[in-house]
Amino acid sequence: MYWQDIIQKTFNAFGFEIHKSGRSGIYSRCFPYPYSTYSPWFGKKFQKRYAKIKDHTIVKEDRCYILYQFASHCFHLPGDFAECGVYKGGTAHLIALLLKEKGPGEKRLFLFDTFSGMPEIADEDPSHHKTGDFGDVTLHSVKNYLRDYSFIEYYPGVVPETFKNLKKKTFAFVHIDIDLYQSAKDCCAFFYDRISKGGILLFDDYGFAKYEQSERKAVDEFFHDKPEQPICLRTGQCFIIKR
Numbered sequence: 639m640y641w642q643d644i645i646q647k648t649f650n651a652f653g654f655e656i657h658k659s660g661r662s663g664i665y666s667r668c669f670p671y672p673y674s675t676y677s678p679w680f681g682k683k684f685q686k687r688y689a690k691i692k693d694h695t696i697v698k699e700d701r702c703y704i705l706y707q708f709a710s711h712c713f714h715l716p717g718d719f720a721e722c723g724v725y726k727g728g729t730a731h732l733i734a735l736l737l738k739e740k741g742p743g744e745k746r747l748f749l750f751d752t753f754s755g756m757p758e759i760a761d762e763d764p765s766h767h768k769t770g771d772f773g774d775v776t777l778h779s780v781k782n783y784l785r786d787y788s789f790i791e792y793y794p795g796v797v798p799e800t801f802k803n804l805k806k807k808t809f810a811f812v813h814i815d816i817d818l819y820q821s822a823k824d825c826c827a828f829f830y831d832r833i834s835k836g837g838i839l840l841f842d843d844y845g846f847a848k849y850e851q852s853e854r855k856a857v858d859e860f861f862h863d864k865p866e867q868p869i870c871l872r873t874g875q876c877f878i879i880k881r
C-alpha cells in the first residue's frame with residue numbers, strides 16, 4: 639500500500655474528503671458514502687480553465703465545471719446565452735471562453751446585474767443579504783475584465799426592469815446566480831417562455847441551506863405546475879431542461 643492510500647484511508651475513516659488520482663483521472667470522496675467518484679473539475683484540463691477565472695468568481699471549480707458542461711451541451715441549440723448575477727464576471731468569463739472556443743460570432747452572451755451590488759430588495763430577503771452586498775465592482779471594471787469578448791451585451795440595472803426590451807429573444811442556456819427570492823422568481827418568469835426546447839436553466843444556489851427560502855423557494859414555486867422539474871445536484875446547483 640502506498641503512503642497516499644494510507645492517508646486517503648485515514649481521512650476517509652474520519653469522513654473527510656480528499657481527492658486522488660485514479661488511473662485516468664481524479665476521484666474524490668463522496669461524503670457521507672464510502673466511495674470516491676470521478677471529479678474532472680480537479681483535473682488538469684479544467685483547472686487550466688478555472689485558473690483564468692478564479693480570482694473573479696466566488697463559485698468553486700465543481701460548480702464551474704457543471705456550468706461549463708451544460709453551456710457546452712446547449713451550444714448547438716437555437717438562441718443566445720445569458721447570465722443573471724455577474725458580480726466580478728468570473729462565471730461569465732467561463733461562458734465567454736466556451737463561446738469563443740466553440741465558434742466566435744455564433745452566439746451572444748447577455749449579462750444582467752446592477753454591477754453595483756445587491757439591490758434594495760435584498761434587505762427583505764430570507765437569505766439575509768443586504769443592499770450593496772457584492773458592491774465592490776463597477777460596470778466599467780467588469781467590462782474591462784471581459785474586454786476580449788465583443789459578443790457580450792451588458793444590461794446594468796435591476797432585474798426584471800432590464801429584461802423589458804428583450805421580449806422577443808430566444809435563449810439556449812441561462813445561468814442564474816442571483817441569490818434573492820424575488821430576483822430568481824423574476825428570472826424564471828422571463829426566461830421560461832424564451833428558452834429553446836432542450837435548453838437549460840442552471841441555478842447556482844438552489845441547494846445551499848442559506849438559500850432554502852430564497853432561490854430554492856422561488857424555483858420550486860415556479861415549477862410546481864410545470865412539466866419540467868428542478869433536478870438538484872450535490873454541488874448545490876439545480877437545472878431545468880425545457881420541454
Ligand SMILES: C[S@@+](CC[C@H](N)C(=O)[O-])C[C@H]1O[C@@H](n2cnc3c(N)ncnc32)[C@H](O)[C@@H]1O
Pocket residue numbers: 694695696697722723724725726727728729730750751752753754755756757772795796797798815816817818821
Ligand atoms: C453571487 S453574486 C454572482 C456571482 C458571480 N456569478 C460569480 O461568478 O462570482 C450575485 C449577484 O446578483 C446580483 N443581483 C441580485 N439580484 C439582482 C437583481 N434583481 N437585479 C440585478 N442584479 C441582481 C448582485 O448584484 C450580485 O452581483
